[in-house]
Amino acid sequence: MSKQILILPGDGIGPEIVAEAVKVLQLANEKFDLGLELSFDQLGGAAYEQYGVPLADETLARARAADAILLGAVGGPQWDAIDPALRPERGLLKIRSQLGLFANLRPAILYPQLADASSLKPEVVAGLDILIVRELTGGIYFGSPRESRVLENGERMAFDTLPYSESEIRRIARVGFDMARVRGSKLCSVDKANVLASSQLWRKQFDVMVTDNMFGDILSDEASMLTGSIGMLPSASLDADNKGMYEPCHGSAPDIAGQGIANPLATILSVSMMLRYSFSQSQAAAAIEQAVSKVLDQGLRTGDIHCVGTTKVGTAAMGDAVVEALRSL
Ligand code: NAD
Numbered sequence: 001m002s003k004q005i006l007i008l009p010g011d012g013i014g015p016e017i018v019a020e021a022v023k024v025l026q027l028a029n030e031k032f033d034l035g036l037e038l039s040f041d042q043l044g045g046a047a048y049e050q051y052g053v054p055l056a057d058e059t060l061a062r063a064r065a066a067d068a069i070l071l072g073a074v075g076g077p078q079w080d081a082i083d084p085a086l087r088p089e090r091g092l093l094k095i096r097s098q099l100g101l102f103a104n105l106r107p108a109i110l111y112p113q114l115a116d117a118s119s120l121k122p123e124v125v126a127g128l129d130i131l132i133v134r135e136l137t138g139g140i141y142f143g144s145p146r147e148s149r150v151l152e153n154g155e156r157m158a159f160d161t162l163p164y165s166e167s168e169i170r171r172i173a174r175v176g177f178d179m180a181r182v183r184g185s186k187l188c189s190v191d192k193a194n195v196l197a198s199s200q201l202w203r204k205q206f207d208v209m210v211t212d213n214m215f216g217d218i219l220s221d222e223a224s225m226l227t228g229s230i231g232m233l234p235s236a237s238l239d240a241d242n243k244g245m246y247e248p249c250h251g252s253a254p255d256i257a258g259q260g261i262a263n264p265l266a267t268i269l270s271v272s273m274m275l276r277y278s279f280s281q282s283q284a285a286a287a288i289e290q291a292v293s294k295v296l297d298q299g300l301r302t303g304d305i306h307c308v309g310t311t312k313v314g315t316a317a318m319g320d321a322v323v324e325a326l327r328s329l
Pocket residue numbers: 013017072073074075076077089092230231247249250251252253254255256261262263264266304
């Protein structure tokens with residue numbers, strides 16, 4: 001039976017990078033006879049423009065029915081002034097929580113070919129291969145009450161709420177332990193237990209643990225400096241049955257949108273994660289990773305990872321090169 005993949009290109013560079021990832025996905029589909037069927041819809045600002053909301057009920061229904069989802073990125077300054085409830089990121093948070101995608105896997109791998117693009121010296125960062133397991137549907141991004149108001153003395157004030165229940169902690173910790181078991185058996189906790197009650201609860205529950213929603217967001221952004229560019233970081237957001245939404249860790253990069261210069265590799269590597277985690281197609285997933293490595297070996301680089309002695313290419317040329325490399329494997 002065929003597997004349904006819903007593609008949500010999103011905003012900014014989203015459609016540009018997703019177009020390249022789709023080329024790679026289609027070739028992998030043919031080459032490895034994966035039986036995948038693709039369909040397209042909108043999320044974020046693009047959905048607001050088309051449907052008047054950042055996530056339409058019909059889109060959510062299609063996402064529920066799909067076997068996996070590929071997302072570009074959402075957001076942009078043109079939607080900064082609209083009703084906060086209708087802003088693009090609300091659509092993203094809603095689809096994550098409605099689909100129960102609580103486990104966000106963010107691998108940060110330094111390709112040896114990109115050692116010079118890392119913010120650390122090559123000898124310090126060589127061999128970097130870490131996995132950040134971020135809790136994605138709880139914590140401060142979802143907690144209520146949240147409020148922003150003007151006090152009687154005229155000062156503005158705002159607050160958010162950072163809640164975590166035992167069951168939320170337990171299920172993400174289990175993913176962290178499972179992942180650690182098939183890697184180096186080392187699991188590192190990131191929390192702030194000296195001041196945050198929610199972090200203290202995480203500590204009381206487990207000796208070792210993974211990271212909450214906000215810390216995971218911040219840490220994976222920082223990890224991008226180690227891997228050379230945020231344009232190299234893929235991610236998978238999984239539910240309890242490994243149904244997933246796959247997307248690059250970066251945003252919609254409005255500063256470079258429409259110029260054809262964005263790095264599509266994080267999105268292409270997200271496709272590889274999709275094949276591995278949602279469809280157990282590890283051979284096809286590895287082939288995509290190999291194709292990316294081959295293209296880097298050829299010295300092709302988008303602007304964000306470009307350095308002296310390499311060839312600068314645009315988004316489409318990078319995607320085409322990965323397609324050619326995959327075809328030739
Ligand atoms: P960003 O990740 O979009 O961009 C940060 C910097 O990295 C920019 O200089 C950008 O040009 C660069 N960059 C990002 N992706 C790149 C790529 N593939 N190739 C080359 N360079 C790349 O973060 P931001 O500027 O803080 O946010 C921009 C918009 O994206 C905002 O509206 C924000 O809300 C949204 N956002 C969305 C997501 C998501 O959809 N998951 C995540 C983060 C931010």
